[in-house]
Amino acid sequence: xxxxxAVLSVFVLAAFAPLLQRALKDATHWLLAxxxxxxxxxxxxxxxxxxxxxxxxxxxxxxPSFGIxxxxxxxxxxxxxxxxxTGFGALIVLYAGGYLKxxxxxxxxxxxxxxxxxxxxxxxxxxxxxxxxxxxxxxxLTSYFLIGYKHTxxxxxxxxxxxxxxxxxxxxxxxxxxxxxxxxxxxxxxSEILTMGDTLRDSALYLPILILxxxxxxTKSAQFPFHYWLPNAMEAPTPVSAYLHSATMxxxxxxxxARLSPVMAGTLxxxxxxxxxxxxxxxxxxxxxxxxxxxxxxxxxxxxIVLGTLTLMLGVGGQAAVKAAMVFLLAHSLYKAAxxxxxxxxxxxxxxxxxxxxxGLWRVMPVTFVxxxxxxxxxxxxxxxxxxxGKELIYEGLLDNIVLLVAMVVxxxxxxxxxxxxxxxxFIARAVKAPKTPHEAPVSMLIGPILLSLTGLxxxxxxxxxxxxxxxxxxxxxxxxPYDFSLHLFPSTFTEPLILSIVTVALGIVLYLFWTxxxxxxxxxxxxxxxxxxxxxxxxxxxxxxxxxxxxxxIQTGNLRYDIGAVFAVAFVMAGLTMLFKGGFDAVFxxxxxxxxEWALAVVMLAAAFAAVRTKSRxxxxxxxxxxxxxxxxxxxLFGAPDLAITQFLVExxxxxxxxxxxxxxxxxxxxxxxxxxxxxxxGIIAGISGLVITLIMLTVISQPFDRTLSAYFEAQSVPGxxxxxxxxxxxxxxxxxxxxxxxxxxxxxxxxxxxLLKLRxxxxxxxxxxx
Numbered sequence: 132x133x134x135x136x137a138v139l140s141v142f143v144l145a146a147f148a149p150l151l152q153r154a155l156k157d158a159t160h161w162l163l164a165x166x167x168x169x170x171x172x173x174x175x176x177x178x179x180x181x182x183x184x185x186x187x188x189x190x191x192x193x194x195p196s197f198g199i200x201x202x203x204x205x206x207x208x209x210x211x212x213x214x215x216x217t218g219f220g221a222l223i224v225l226y227a228g229g230y231l232k233x234x235x236x237x238x239x240x241x242x243x244x245x246x247x248x249x250x251x252x253x254x255x256x257x258x259x260x261x262x263x264x265x266x267x268x269x270x271x272l273t274s275y276f277l278i279g280y281k282h283t284x285x286x287x288x289x290x291x292x293x294x295x296x297x298x299x300x301x302x303x304x305x306x307x308x309x310x311x312x313x314x315x316x317x318x319x320x321x322s323e324i325l326t327m328g329d330t331l332r333d334s335a336l337y338l339p340i341l342i343l344x345x346x347x348x349x350t351k352s353a354q355f356p357f358h359y360w361l362p363n364a365m366e367a368p369t370p371v372s373a374y375l376h377s378a379t380m381x382x383x384x385x386x387x388x389a390r391l392s393p394v395m396a397g398t399l400x401x402x403x404x405x406x407x408x409x410x411x412x413x414x415x416x417x418x419x420x421x422x423x424x425x426x427x428x429x430x431x432x433x434x435x436i437v438l439g440t441l442t443l444m445l446g447v448g449g450q451a452a453v454k455a456a457m458v459f460l461l462a463h464s465l466y467k468a469a470x471x472x473x474x475x476x477x478x479x480x481x482x483x484x485x486x487x488x489x490x491g492l493w494r495v496m497p498v499t500f501v502x503x504x505x506x507x508x509x510x511x512x513x514x515x516x517x518x519x520x521g522k523e524l525i526y527e528g529l530l531d532n533i534v535l536l537v538a539m540v541v542x543x544x545x546x547x548x549x550x551x552x553x554x555x556x557x558f559i560a561r562a563v564k565a566p567k568t569p570h571e572a573p574v575s576m577l578i579g580p581i582l583l584s585l586t587g588l589x590x591x592x593x594x595x596x597x598x599x600x601x602x603x604x605x606x607x608x609x610x611x612x613p614y615d616f617s618l619h620l621f622p623s624t625f626t627e628p629l630i631l632s633i634v635t636v637a638l639g640i641v642l643y644l645f646w647t648x649x650x651x652x653x654x655x656x657x658x659x660x661x662x663x664x665x666x667x668x669x670x671x672x673x674x675x676x677x678x679x680x681x682x683x684x685x686i687q688t689g690n691l692r693y694d695i696g697a698v699f700a701v702a703f704v705m706a707g708l709t710m711l712f713k714g715g716f717d718a719v720f721x722x723x724x725x726x727x728x729e730w731a732l733a734v735v736m737l738a739a740a741f742a743a744v745r746t747k748s749r750x751x752x753x754x755x756x757x758x759x760x761x762x763x764x765x766x767x768x769l770f771g772a773p774d775l776a777i778t779q780f781l782v783e784x785x786x787x788x789x790x791x792x793x794x795x796x797x798x799x800x801x802x803x804x805x806x807x808x809x810x811x812x813x814x815g816i817i818a819g820i821s822g823l824v825i826t827l828i829m830l831t832v833i834s835q836p837f838d839r840t841l842s843a844y845f846e847a848q849s850v851p852g853x854x855x856x857x858x859x860x861x862x863x864x865x866x867x868x869x870x871x872x873x874x875x876x877x878x879x880x881x882x883x884x885x886x887x888l889l890k891l892r893x894x895x896x897x898x899x900x901x902x903x
Contacts, residue, residue, distance in 0.1 A: 138249050170217040226373065227368075253265075305344060348384035377463070416432045437459070465584070466510045475576070516588060522635075551640075692806070763779060845861070
């Protein structure tokens with residue numbers, strides 16, 4: 132197996148997932164989980180060579196003439212993310228099978244989930260910046276479908292649209308940044324760009340590149356001021372939250388910053404932007420987490436904290452900060468996915484995830500409770516969990532920056548208190564009557580949280596399990612140089628980070644004891660703080676909608692005669708004026724030389740056009756226009772283009788028949804519908820200008836020397852390049868295949884839209900028919 136096949140295999144499985152669901156029913160998730168599990172094992176085989184300092188790279192041509200290839204690049208960083216994507220993916224598929232059991236659309240859910248998995252995997256192992264961007268946007272598109280899975284709810288549709296708009300706009304900024312990076316370095320391959328740090332940093336384009344790349348990363352990883360979309364995305368089913376919003380999609384921005392650190396880090400703009408926005412993000416998210424009562428929203432804001440922390444640490448840079456970031460990234464993925472799944476189990480089995488409505492669940496959900504406690508201890512930064520090691524390393528990496536260190540301690544105090552809310556309120560607090568009788572979740576929903584929480588415990592007790600094979604290569608990839616270090620659970624001496632951890636725990640306990648009062652105080656500020664990024668987004672969207680509505684009412688009046696006239700007037704007047712003042716018209720009036728039958732065709736076309744204009748019968752007008760079309764087809768025949776003629780004959784025949792069938796059911800013209808003299812003069816002037824401009828353009832074209840460069844090329848390459856003797860067909864299918872594909876896509880989308888409208892109309896009519 133190669134890396135391209137690894138990515139494509141998940142896309143293929145996604146395509147067949149709905150069919151497998153129909154055939155296997157409730158056993159589908161067990162089968163679907165085998166592929167990501169197999170890919171996890173496949174990527175594990177790369178640990179020894181990557182640890183030895185090797186870099187695995189494979190390339191497959193895509194658009195080689197444009198320097199765009201499917202190039203995959205596997206080093207310590209991309210391997211870490213590939214293991215997260217595939218390993219967590221297998222567990223999430225299993226969890227989804229239990230969580231969505233009985234859902235009639237679960238096959239569609241598997242399609243979206245596996246498509247996202249393939250897109251994320253392609254993103255983290257891509258070396259070509261264009262293919263990386265393609266996979267980047269595919270993660271945004273597939274996450275849109277996953278967040279809006281419960282599309283019957285307006286809140287889900289709204290959250291999905293918000294996530295798509297924010298991340299897609301950031302994606303456009305990223306594309307611009309990557310293109311500028313390619314210009315600055317002369318390469319589209321990350322494997323080459325990563326060796327040109329001095330070239331990129333010294334380039335005049337460095338600052339624009341940095342700003343654009345940062346915008347792309349900030350939108351994807353929910354950094355201030357784009358943080359609001361992530362908590363709102365909790366409208367998605369819990370498997371989506373556990374996968375996309377803890378371990379994979381939201382880490383794409385972090386991956387981008389880490390990947391580009393060797394060539395972009397170390398400059399003042401990089402450090403200032405990432406540390407400033409990272410610090411604002413963690414402090415704001417900590418306050419917002421404490422005012423939540425929904426388990427998933429609490430976890431969402433805590434995820435924003437971690438993403439801000441990782442952004443901040445990568446902004447600080449250096450060996451200690453990068454080491455802390457990579458260890459903390461792995462620790463967070465383990466405990467946060469486990470906690471999301473546990474929260475989903477509580478909601479699934481107790482009927483609510485509001486901590487005020489469920490309590491005392493540890494007796495009836497003991498396995499979920501154990502997984503929550505173990506993962507929660509890691510999130511709180513308590514030993515012997517790997518989260519404790521990550522938090523200690525973060526404090527160690529910030530010892531030289533007192534401002535950022537204080538901000539991190541304050542944030543971790545809030546994180547600690549929120550963690551205890553998640554553990555104590557639903558499980559240990561005095562039992563209350565839940566919306567439904569709670570019971571333990573099924574096995575498929577327990578495997579993930581138990582396995583991930585125990586893995587976090589194992590890595591905390593035995594950090595050597597990840598130190599050499601995983602962490603050192605990942606840190607080396609981010610630093611751009613080898614770096615050997617050791618991880619340990621407890622320091623050998625009473626260090627400053629350990630003291631800060633003790634302070635964090637003490638203050639966190641106090642804050643938890645006053646959680647109710649803190650929550651009420653924060654909630655009371657809402658009416659006074661009715662501003663912020665989320666409000667800016669809403670107002671911007673409202674302004675966009677108002678602008679589009681106003682523009683539509685101005686341009687599309689509902690009067691077909693006016694709308695068509697406006698289009699022709701603007702198009703041809705602007706074209707005519709441009710060519711007139713720019714000297715574009717160079718027409719030569721050639722004396723007509725034609726055979727008598729060509730003159731006859733011209734007379735027929737003119738007579739038919741005149742009849743179409745003067746008749747008061749719709750049917751006569753349609754037939755007259757059809758005569759013009761058939762005459763044009765005969766012109767094609769006379770000038771040796773039988774294939775075009777056949778196409779024209781078919782189109783004209785269908786148009787005449789279809790429009791005629793429609794027209795005979797319409798009422799005849801009434802006197803009050805006939806245009807007055809001023810309207811006829813207006814339409815005549817527009818038509819005259821349009822015809823004059825087209826005539827002058829055509830005369831200009833045919834008066835120029837005929838350049839056969841393209842014709843000769845297509846004639847010479849038709850057989851050897853396209854293996855076809857029909858040059859027109861070869862041009863359409865081979866030489867301009869992408870353009871033809873675009874046209875086919877437009878027609879397909881239009882057909883699907885028409886079908887949807889017809890089905891919608893049928894659905895609306897059925898109640899009336901039943902009532903009648």
